[in-house]
Amino acid sequence: MSQTPQTTPGPVVTPVRVVIGLCLLAPFVAMLWVGSYAKTDPVFIGIPFFYWYQMLWVLISTALTMVAYKLWQRDQRARTATKGGAEQ
């Protein structure tokens, strides 16, 4: 999950980038830890936990990726501004 160095000035690892990395990493931890959700209860509208939990993570990971995208956009804009160039 490395956010690789840009040719723009400023430190490579910033708090914002760490948050971006965590947003992208979280789904991996949650989904690969199968033992944490391999159970039937609690049941939701008749669907065992195993199934609705993973479907819920589709939404959670979407939200996290969206946050990562927004933060990245802002990060890039800030960097371009300090460089004095115009994006797009």
Added chain:
Amino acid sequence: MNDGVNGVALAVFIFFFLLVTVMGFLAARWRKAANEHTLDEWGLGGRSFGTWVTWFLLGGDLYTAYTFVAVPAAIYAAGAAGFFAVPYTILVYPLIFTFLPRLWSVSHKHGYVTTSDFVRGRFGSKGLSLAVAVTGILATMPYIALQLVGIQAVLDVMGVGGGENTNWFIKDLPLLIAFGVLAAYTYSSGLRAPALIAFVKDTLIYLVIAVAIIYIPIKLGGFDEIFASAQEAYSETNPATGAPRGALVPGEAGQWTYATLALGSALALFMYPHSITATLSSRSREVIRRNTTILPLYSLMLGLLALLGFMAIAAGVKVQNGQLAIPQLFENMFPDWFAGVAFAAIGIGALVPAAIMSIAAANLFTRNIYKDFIKPDATPKQETAVSKVVSLLVKVGALVFVLTMDKTVAINFQLLGGIWILQTFPALVGGLFTRWFHRWALIGGWAVGMIYGTVAAYGVASPTQKHFGGSAKEIPGIGEIGYIGLTAFVINVLVTVVLTFVMRAVKAPEGVDETKPQDYTADAGDPGVQVELPPATAGSAH
């Protein structure tokens, strides 16, 4: 299993089929560029697609008819184990968020059409590029064949597949027609055809899933009932293995398999040439990042679709061939006309990816075999001509495959294809971030991964098959059962790292890197990045 032809369903199916055929041919005029005789035009749709077109194209490309048939079929057969497709597609998007924009940028800067183009440019190695290209073509062929298997399942259930006693020509005629038409419009319109048809496909799919997920549970007495009868069915002992048929929740032993299958498949998905083709056809870097946030909608749909496997059990669908479970469920539960819509969704769902896959395989052949090794001075026009012909050959090959060999052969090869394609990851994604790996080390790692994966998969037996009985096997050194592709990938990386140190030590030539660090972050509009604006076709979707 069926008596006679379901006339209403067939009529609806044919209606939609004709509709997409017309669209496929008209697509050639959609956002037409001045010079259409380049591979960028035919093979990448002019690199001009915006967020929504890319979304439909990638969705139509990755979630294929085979997915729609096979995922619920796996659930129908064994329960929880088949659900790994959901975490798999969850993991894909955060993953591609990190590397796909870099691939887009460097490809635009240097005019790369395929992943092999990039690998050759980055590592200055035609051999490595050839390895990636051949792997891509080999992995894609059976995938195309499986799309045909998807269409066949639908035709069978509609009753037009013919019985066992029918003459083979009559039996396969509908499939031949469907494929002939597909081949013709892909030839004439290139990537624009599946891009346009993907709109119809996805609209139909979403419609069918929405209806199915509400209507069928109501008819079956709710999800409680559905899972109760599924639980009962899974606990029955399978006479072939002496073990229960499946489980609602993976047991301790199955969890490694579940997780490694999800991770390995997620790593492999964007190594497939057809995924990259759809990605490179997008207009800007932003389009790709934005798509990683909206593509998961398809994952949600896939999850709901997987639940249909349980519904098939609850509805008492009994089929020998699991592939038929879902089409049969639709036939049993829906009124005829809507069953026709559902079948059309699956059928068109096969056409879109089959078209993109054949284009992707053709591009690989043209750029990385024909141009690199046979005719280095080929003009863009010649490249396009070769690509068009190869796209036909690839499809004919897939058709012959399906018609002459047992269906399980296609499935076995698809399984192998997934393992193989994952072995191109170090060269491609590694190369996007670092030039540290040595090109010859990458070839070595690739070869070891390919051989290990193939041999390991060959050695897996199942109750019905002696070889290629599954994609999971004991992981050496860990002892748990895991996805062979991922094990092979880890071995591949280890070999690559060790060999890189060796190559460094003996000062083996590094090869010329034609890319620069800033190429990986370039966006449309930056100096040197081509922006191919299509002539103003006002109102076209962006």
